[in-house]
Amino acid sequence: MGVPGTEAADRALTRPARRGWAALVAILILAGAGALSVPAVQPPDARPADAPAAQFSAGRAYEHVKAIAATQHVTGSAANDAPREHVLSALRGLGLTPEVQDTVSVQGSDLSSSAGGIGLARVRNVVALWPGTASTGRIFLVAHYDSVQTGPGGNDDAAGTSAILETARALTSGPRLRNDVVLVLTDAEEACLCGAKAFVDQHPLARDGGVVLNLEARGSSGPAIMFETAARNAGLVDVFGHAAHPVGTSFAVEVYRLLPNDTDFTAFREKGFTGLNSAYIDGAAVYHTPLDTPAVMNRDSLQHLGDNVLSLTRELGDRDLPALRSGGDATYFPVPGGLLHYPGSWTWPLALLALAAVLALAVLARRRGLATAPRQIAAFGLTLVPVLAAPVLAQLLWALMKIIRPGYAEMPIDPYRPWGYRLAVVALTAAVVFAWYALLRRRIGPAALAVAGLLWLALLGVVLAALAPGGSYLTALPALAGALAGILAVVLRRGFPAALVLSLGACAGVVILLPTLVMFFPALGMNLAGSGAFIVALLALALLPIVDLLHPEAGGQRGTGALRARRRGALPTLVAIVAMIVAAAVGLSVDRLDTAHPAPTHLMYALDADTGQARWLSASATPTDWTAQYVGDKPATVTDSLPAFGPEELLSGPAQPAGLPAPVVTKTSDTTGAGVRTIALRLTPQRPARLVTLHVAADAQVTSATVGGRQVPVDRTAGGAWGFGFVFHGPPPAGVDVVLTVRAGTPLRVRAMDASDGLSALPGFRERPADVGVVGSHSSEMLAVAQTYTF
Ligand SMILES: [Zn+2]
Numbered sequence: 001m002g003v004p005g006t007e008a009a010d011r012a013l014t015r016p017a018r019r020g021w022a023a024l025v026a027i028l029i030l031a032g033a034g035a036l037s038v039p040a041v042q043p044p045d046a047r048p049a050d051a052p053a054a055q056f057s058a059g060r061a062y063e064h065v066k067a068i069a070a071t072q073h074v075t076g077s078a079a080n081d082a083p084r085e086h087v088l089s090a091l092r093g094l095g096l097t098p099e100v101q102d103t104v105s106v107q108g109s110d111l112s113s114s115a116g117g118i119g120l121a122r123v124r125n126v127v128a129l130w131p132g133t134a135s136t137g138r139i140f141l142v143a144h145y146d147s148v149q150t151g152p153g154g155n156d157d158a159a160g161t162s163a164i165l166e167t168a169r170a171l172t173s174g175p176r177l178r179n180d181v182v183l184v185l186t187d188a189e190e191a192c193l194c195g196a197k198a199f200v201d202q203h204p205l206a207r208d209g210g211v212v213l214n215l216e217a218r219g220s221s222g223p224a225i226m227f228e229t230a231a232r233n234a235g236l237v238d239v240f241g242h243a244a245h246p247v248g249t250s251f252a253v254e255v256y257r258l259l260p261n262d263t264d265f266t267a268f269r270e271k272g273f274t275g276l277n278s279a280y281i282d283g284a285a286v287y288h289t290p291l292d293t294p295a296v297m298n299r300d301s302l303q304h305l306g307d308n309v310l311s312l313t314r315e316l317g318d319r320d321l322p323a324l325r326s327g328g329d330a331t332y333f334p335v336p337g338g339l340l341h342y343p344g345s346w347t348w349p350l351a352l353l354a355l356a357a358v359l360a361l362a363v364l365a366r367r368r369g370l371a372t373a374p375r376q377i378a379a380f381g382l383t384l385v386p387v388l389a390a391p392v393l394a395q396l397l398w399a400l401m402k403i404i405r406p407g408y409a410e411m412p413i414d415p416y417r418p419w420g421y422r423l424a425v426v427a428l429t430a431a432v433v434f435a436w437y438a439l440l441r442r443r444i445g446p447a448a449l450a451v452a453g454l455l456w457l458a459l460l461g462v463v464l465a466a467l468a469p470g471g472s473y474l475t476a477l478p479a480l481a482g483a484l485a486g487i488l489a490v491v492l493r494r495g496f497p498a499a500l501v502l503s504l505g506a507c508a509g510v511v512i513l514l515p516t517l518v519m520f521f522p523a524l525g526m527n528l529a530g531s532g533a534f535i536v537a538l539l540a541l542a543l544l545p546i547v548d549l550l551h552p553e554a555g556g557q558r559g560t561g562a563l564r565a566r567r568r569g570a571l572p573t574l575v576a577i578v579a580m581i582v583a584a585a586v587g588l589s590v591d592r593l594d595t596a597h598p599a600p601t602h603l604m605y606a607l608d609a610d611t612g613q614a615r616w617l618s619a620s621a622t623p624t625d626w627t628a629q630y631v632g633d634k635p636a637t638v639t640d641s642l643p644a645f646g647p648e649e650l651l652s653g654p655a656q657p658a659g660l661p662a663p664v665v666t667k668t669s670d671t672t673g674a675g676v677r678t679i680a681l682r683l684t685p686q687r688p689a690r691l692v693t694l695h696v697a698a699d700a701q702v703t704s705a706t707v708g709g710r711q712v713p714v715d716r717t718a719g720g721a722w723g724f725g726f727v728f729h730g731p732p733p734a735g736v737d738v739v740l741t742v743r744a745g746t747p748l749r750v751r752a753m754d755a756s757d758g759l760s761a762l763p764g765f766r767e768r769p770a771d772v773g774v775v776g777s778h779s780s781e782m783l784a785v786a787q788t789y790t791f
Helices: 007-012 016-041 058-068 078-093 158-172 194-202 234-240 250-258 264-270 299-317 321-325 344-367 373-382 384-404 406-410 419-444 446-467 473-492 495-524 526-542 544-549 559-590
Strands: 099-106 118-130 138-144 180-186 211-217 225-229 274-280 330-335 338-343 599-601 604-608 613-618 649-655 664-673 676-684 691-697 704-707 710-712 717-719 722-729 736-743 749-757 772-774 782-790
Touching: 016 330, 016 495, 016 544, 058 078, 058 158, 058 299, 078 118, 078 158, 099 194, 099 710, 118 158, 118 194, 118 710, 138 158, 138 194, 138 264, 138 299, 158 180, 158 211, 158 299, 180 194, 194 264, 211 264, 211 299, 225 234, 225 250, 225 495, 234 274, 234 299, 234 321, 234 330, 234 338, 250 330, 250 473, 250 495, 264 274, 274 299, 330 344, 330 473, 330 495, 338 344, 344 373, 344 446, 344 473, 373 384, 373 419, 373 446, 384 406, 384 419, 384 526, 384 559, 406 599, 419 446, 419 495, 419 526, 419 544, 419 559, 446 473, 446 526, 446 544, 473 495, 473 526, 473 544, 495 526, 495 544, 526 544, 664 749, 676 691, 691 736, 704 722
Parallel strands: 118 722, 138 180, 138 211, 211 274, 599 772, 604 782
Antiparallel strands: 099 118, 118 180, 225 274, 330 338, 604 613, 613 649, 664 676, 676 736, 691 722, 691 749, 704 710, 704 736, 717 722, 749 782
16 A cells, blocks of 8 residues: 555555555546546537537637638738628628727837837727627727738637627627627737737727737647636636636736747737637647648537637626726646636635645655655655656657658647657656656655655745646645545555555646646647646656555565565556557658648848848758758848847758849938937838838937837847848838937948738748748748948
């Protein structure tokens, strides 16, 4: 018997048959807990197009997806007119009166730009108000209708936009709500979040704030996870518990802060709006690529997104919205049957209670002679080994997969079909824990190891309470449940009931950590496989008493008996290693790179109009053979000739110059007074351009700047020879007006660049093979022309 059995209990389970039965029962209990927990974080089935009018139907919403994501439709492009018109006509069809907010907007100050310099865009948001009967505030349903330039955005974010259109249909088919509902379909999210910024800064309906439900997709499948909230979320989280299928955890908020991602929600949150941000994130291999088409969408995920936004809007629609703002942050996570949530003020008491319970168990175990103090101390130190080794080995496993399949190198999150690899990481972690356990259980003893596992969980709960309170529950609650079960098992002094109690205690670990694993494997992807291994290792610490049941009784045997016991003790490790190899092999054979699943690569072209020289550029660290034929030179920064690229090192190679005109910069006015020169310029692209950039020589000392009529901050510089600069997305053909105040007395040097997309018409371009794809990035497939002007 594992921990806290007494000698009597040990004896009761000494006979292999008894132990075998106890192990079987424990495994069945844990498997049952797992079978109940995992469905809680799965999307519902998609409803067909003929579902009742009051319901959200993924079948109906998908018709919008096909219309919006028929082709790539980047901000400012002619192709972006069609989805905007589709959204407008769909809303008019519901009897609403949508308007287009057509304006210029500057990105939020805390966002790092997509390239060197501050981002701006001409945006055209679609906004529609569905007035409430006696509104206490406004509910904003937000998604972006623009796509990246490298793909049609079938999921990102035609899913969110379509879910809002279908939600609006379902809502307006019923009675009006008490509160106003405002539909905000933003533009230029992909460029600089400028559409959302334009709405919160400039639109009258945004003036009084409100509750935002933002919908996104960073992939093609998986549950719609509510992964971000504004501060003081307790009231809203309570409402979220009433959502049709609430999937979300307060831990996600903490993890999201560590990731370099932003959505429209950022602009709202910073302006003081409250709200919830949801996205489905699995299937991330297609994210921002040409493969993000309507066809790859899992419509169950669309149903999940829509079910929740519709049920939440109905729930919020009749609430007193200002009252939701009271209270602090909540801790919340999915459990079978719904969302468990409690006030954040419970975090410290629960973490400390868990620690106290584990320490009490440690004292009890020593008093009952189950684990001496030296053994407990040794166990405590040695328990770090699997917790640290499993993540390191998981990263090495993925590095090995990338060596076997070099095409994975440029996949930023996950391969196309990561399931085999994810299972391999689980099996690898199990192998590490089993091997560690088999080596130590005779020397250290099962009780000391089990207590040490719980102690690490409890300590991590305390650390998280201090650093990331929303995640403390992850380890504190399994530690608390495990310790209470351990104490009860020691008191019971009987083998089989004690095993039963320990199994039930370990269930808390399964119920809490297994859904976490299901949500976080896709969140961080195989490139951070170690994070998944870490969660599995934590789960294993909660299960050590059950792991012990898989091993023969500790101690007692001599000679051949001991040898047989040792062999049997190695069996779980061997099974896990075989499972890992099989899973990795299945992963490699299932997830082959082919025409439908190409290896992504980054390539772009830059023409310097000053010298007439052109270069191929690639941000790929390990380029495909196809890419390598263009870029043979050593990686280097291109800041001097392309200041918009910042300090990132790129591969490069010579290219044939194309007959492309550079953007033109003309002076429209120029005055000097008191040592300050105020110069007005117009930057005009000479071809259809997705964006134009302008950078000013570092020695010019820009003290203020207005771009497109908007004041922009001047404190950020491109680096090298260039100082202040901006990136203007979707420039009007007539050009962008720029007013700069600079130091007088020296000529003003500026570097202008424009960029369009698509390389296939360039001289010297050879079509990529079918199994080579496109990396989803802002500069992928970009064609840039730059020229320097002096005034
Ligand atoms: Zn998006």
